[in-house]
Amino acid sequence: MIKVALAGNPNVGKSVIFNALTGARQKVGNWPGVTVEKKEGICEHKGKKMLIVDLPGIYSLSAVSIDEKIARDFLLNEKPDVVVSIVDASNIERNLYLTLQLIEMEANVVVALNKMDLAKSKGYRIDVRKLSAELGIPVVPMVAIRGEGIEELKNTIIYASRAPRKPVIRYSDGIERYIELLRSKVVENSILPKYPPRFVAIKLLELDEEILSKAGIGEEVIKEWISSVS
Amino acid sequence: MELLLVWGCLKLKWYYSAILFIVTLAAGLTEFGGGLKGEAIFQLFPSDVFGGFVLIVISAVFLRGIAHDEYDAFFGFGSLMLAVFGVLYILVLLASGLDAWIVGEEWNPLEYLRIEIVLLPLAIPGLIALNRARKTLPP
Amino acid sequence: MDFVSELALGRYEKIGEIIGKCVEKVEKPKTFSDLIDTVVTDKYVGIPIFLTFMWAVFQFAYSVSAPFSDAIDVFFSACSDWARSSIANPQLASLVGDGIFGGWGFVLVFLPPIAFVFVALAILEDTGYLPRAAFVMDRALTKVGLQGKSFIPMLLGFGCNLPAIMATRTIEDDVDRRITIMVNPLMSCSARLPVYVLFAGVFFEKVAGAVITSMYMLGIVLAAVMATLFRKFIFGGKSSPLLMELPPYATPAPKSVLMSARNRTLIFLKKAATILFIGALIMWFLTTYPWDATNGGELIENSYASAIGHAVEPLIRPFGLDWTAGVALVGGFLAKEIVVGTLGMIYGVGEEEVADVIPEHFTPASALALMIITLIYLPCLATLGILRQELGSWKWTAFVIAYELVLAFIVAWIAYGIAVGLGVS
Numbered sequence: 185m186i187k188v189a190l191a192g193n194p195n196v197g198k199s200v201i202f203n204a205l206t207g208a209r210q211k212v213g214n215w216p217g218v219t220v221e222k223k224e225g226i227c228e229h230k231g232k233k234m235l236i237v238d239l240p241g242i243y244s245l246s247a248v249s250i251d252e253k254i255a256r257d258f259l260l261n262e263k264p265d266v267v268v269s270i271v272d273a274s275n276i277e278r279n280l281y282l283t284l285q286l287i288e289m290e291a292n293v294v295v296a297l298n299k300m301d302l303a304k305s306k307g308y309r310i311d312v313r314k315l316s317a318e319l320g321i322p323v324v325p326m327v328a329i330r331g332e333g334i335e336e337l338k339n340t341i342i343y344a345s346r347a348p349r350k351p352v353i354r355y356s357d358g359i360e361r362y363i364e365l366l367r368s369k370v371v372e373n374s375i376l377p378k379y380p381p382r383f384v385a386i387k388l389l390e391l392d393e394e395i396l397s398k399a400g401i402g403e404e405v406i407k408e409w410i411s412s413v414s
Numbered sequence: 415m416e417l418l419l420v421w422g423c424l425k426l427k428w429y430y431s432a433i434l435f436i437v438t439l440a441a442g443l444t445e446f447g448g449g450l451k452g453e454a455i456f457q458l459f460p461s462d463v464f465g466g467f468v469l470i471v472i473s474a475v476f477l478r479g480i481a482h483d484e485y486d487a488f489f490g491f492g493s494l495m496l497a498v499f500g501v502l503y504i505l506v507l508l509a510s511g512l513d514a515w516i517v518g519e520e521w522n523p524l525e526y527l528r529i530e531i532v533l534l535p536l537a538i539p540g541l542i543a544l545n546r547a548r549k550t551l552p553p
Numbered sequence: 554m555d556f557v558s559e560l561a562l563g564r565y566e567k568i569g570e571i572i573g574k575c576v577e578k579v580e581k582p583k584t585f586s587d588l589i590d591t592v593v594t595d596k597y598v599g600i601p602i603f604l605t606f607m608w609a610v611f612q613f614a615y616s617v618s619a620p621f622s623d624a625i626d627v628f629f630s631a632c633s634d635w636a637r638s639s640i641a642n643p644q645l646a647s648l649v650g651d652g653i654f655g656g657w658g659f660v661l662v663f664l665p666p667i668a669f670v671f672v673a674l675a676i677l678e679d680t681g682y683l684p685r686a687a688f689v690m691d692r693a694l695t696k697v698g699l700q701g702k703s704f705i706p707m708l709l710g711f712g713c714n715l716p717a718i719m720a721t722r723t724i725e726d727d728v729d730r731r732i733t734i735m736v737n738p739l740m741s742c743s744a745r746l747p748v749y750v751l752f753a754g755v756f757f758e759k760v761a762g763a764v765i766t767s768m769y770m771l772g773i774v775l776a777a778v779m780a781t782l783f784r785k786f787i788f789g790g791k792s793s794p795l796l797m798e799l800p801p802y803a804t805p806a807p808k809s810v811l812m813s814a815r816n817r818t819l820i821f822l823k824k825a826a827t828i829l830f831i832g833a834l835i836m837w838f839l840t841t842y843p844w845d846a847t848n849g850g851e852l853i854e855n856s857y858a859s860a861i862g863h864a865v866e867p868l869i870r871p872f873g874l875d876w877t878a879g880v881a882l883v884g885g886f887l888a889k890e891i892v893v894g895t896l897g898m899i900y901g902v903g904e905e906e907v908a909d910v911i912p913e914h915f916t917p918a919s920a921l922a923l924m925i926i927t928l929i930y931l932p933c934l935a936t937l938g939i940l941r942q943e944l945g946s947w948k949w950t951a952f953v954i955a956y957e958l959v960l961a962f963i964v965a966w967i968a969y970g971i972a973v974g975l976g977v978s
Contacts, residue, residue, distance in 0.1 A: 250722070277568055449763070512620035
């Protein structure tokens with residue numbers, strides 16, 4: 185069974201897509217230990233079964249709020265086969281932030297570019313093919329409430345599960361220098377080997393509490409490493 | 415600006431807004447006063463302070479529209495509010511009828527005929543304009 | 554170097570780069586939503602508009618749901634009568650008739666208003682209006698130590714404080730959240746309404762509606778006052794700024810509205826109904842036993858409940874309230890819905906006759922005091938549980954209970970004094 189996670193900002197149409205994929209085969213419960221709602225469902229397409237998990241709506245994976253923690257834990261521990269990053273095409277800049285973070289995590293990301301109609305009415309014209317090329321991952325344009333793009337999304341999920349793409353998106357040279365530095369330290373010292381090294385490097389650079397404590401490293405160590413370069 | 419082109423004559427809405435302002439303000443003040451005294455207005459419509467307050471607010475919306483560039487918006491929305499409360503009180507009327515039937519009491523529909531219901535038809539032009547705007551403009 | 558912001562900037566830079574290559578913007582026309590927002594967020598009429606919609610929600614919830622409540626009431630009264638006349642064993646008859654059917658009846662009668670509140674709320678949500686309302690109220694709310702996002706939990710509190718307090722999770726700032734939770738019980742939940750309806754109906758006939766709404770207003774005012782005090786003296790600091798997005802307006806879809814209302818009502822039903830039902834049984838037990846002393850529930854004066862009521866009486870006698878009110882208030886701790894039902898049980902009458910018996914035990918002034926105490930004094934058991942959970946410690950929960958009790962007595966005392974002074978006795 186293909187494990188699929190649905191991630192995205194609030195109000196992007198995640199529930200609509202979730203319902204369209206799973207129909208009546210849904211189950212509602214709680215994420216363990218908290219009173220946040222968890223929705224799971226089954227989607228069968230072309231003989232393949234997919235377990236769809238609806239993650240809480242979040243703007244970033246910084247793990248400050250409960251919703252972010254839940255999403256992050258799920259992505260790191262459950263390692264879904266495919267992560268659908270649902271992006272509101274009419275708000276694309278803000279929405280892509282989360283997508284980039286998912287790519288950093290080296291999740292197998294497929295972008296569901298929803299609300300294409302809204303984007304169009306706002307005057308945006310999006311070259312989906314180019315976007316897919318720039319991001320290095322499949323992008324499926326959709327108007328979920330009209331049911332447009334659902335079948336394509338299902339096909340793309342199945343395709344992505346067979347041919348996962350883990351692109352590396354490089355930021356500005358200035359930052360990449362530090363990321364590279366920490367990445368080599370991570371590999372050298374085998375820090376959190378279960379997680380992708382670039383991801384760990386970026387999180388350490390951000391002095392992410394959770395990662396620091398999981399790795400058993402203090403802030404001063406990171407700061408030391410950083411200053412050794414500059 | 416587009417809305418002006420959408421509904422023909424531009425001054426018409428402005429005048430109608432003014433009329434609605436006066437009418438709803440008058441109704442609101444009367445109902446409010448009636449509500450304070452605890453009696454029906456014109457011996458016909460049951461009244462309470464809050465119904466009066468609502469009508470006064472609606473009149474304020476029309477008034478604000480008259481003094482604003484975007485008066486179409488206020489005209490449309492004020493009409494919408496008028497309609498919402500008219501419908502609401504109709505529902506209350508019907509519910510009271512259902513209730514009387516269930517409990518087995520006598521029912522006098524006139525006791526629930528409020529002034530907001532009577533004012534409901536006045537909201538129609540505004541609703542039409544609003545709906546046209548909804549269809550022609552992007553969401 | 555601050556890498557958190559560096560990385561955030563880096564990501565946004567990258568996004569900008571990508572967008573530049575893939576997205577083209579054609580001239581942006583003015584939208585329908587903008588049009589509506591001009592009215593709804595207008596600095597003059599914005600808040601009054603919001604108030605009228607709140608009023609519409611409650612008119613809808615209480616007046617239109619009335620027939621359904623009455624239908625439930627009629628049904629359970631019939632069941633209750635049947636039980637009492639058909640079951641041979643008197644104790645069992647009382648248990649089933651008064652305890653179970655009576656208890657269920659009194660509780661389920663309030664399900665329609667709550668369900669209708671959720672329907673109205675869902676409609677407001679789906680149209681996209683709620684974020685605007687939060688935005689409009691933000692300015693007003695920050696003046697009393699809260700913030701725009703507190704508005705929805707406060708609004709929900711008028712339905713039931715339990716889901717309302719759960720809804721505070723959307724508030725990120727811890728202090729803002731705490732204050733919102735701590736004053737939420739002052740938002741008069743639907744369970745307290747029967748108390749107001751009963752007493753306002755009996756003693757303030759013509760102006761009953763106004764009196765009832767005044768109770769709600771009082772709750773709001775007290776919440777504002779307490780929030781300001783808490784912010785000033787306990788927490789300090791300012792409310793965090795409101796950052797929220799305004800989705801475009803849409804026509805609400807009936808299916809979505811009904812589903813949302815259904816889900817929320819079920820959650821409420823599951824959590825609260827069990828406690829309420831158990832509470833009703835407990836009240837039945839306390840008012841019916843010791844069986845012989847009360848002669849099968851007839852002589853309530855000899856029951857355990859009466860003993861409790863008498864013990865509480867000295868505290869409330871200054872307001873002209875007697876031990877029967879004491880028992881009802883104690884019952885109200887279990888669940889506010891039980892207050893009226895308990896009075897019915899104590900006076901040994903059905904719900905229709907309670908209104909007739911009331912004047913023998915209360916005066917307009919003491920009725921006012923009782924309503925005020927009901928508004929303020931304690932959250933019900935279910936809400937208490939959620940308070941403990943969301944506040945995270947017994948210390949804070951105890952503080953909430955304490956301030957509410959003190960506040961209840963102070964305000965009731967003032968109101969009673971004024972009422973007596975005005976000769977309303």
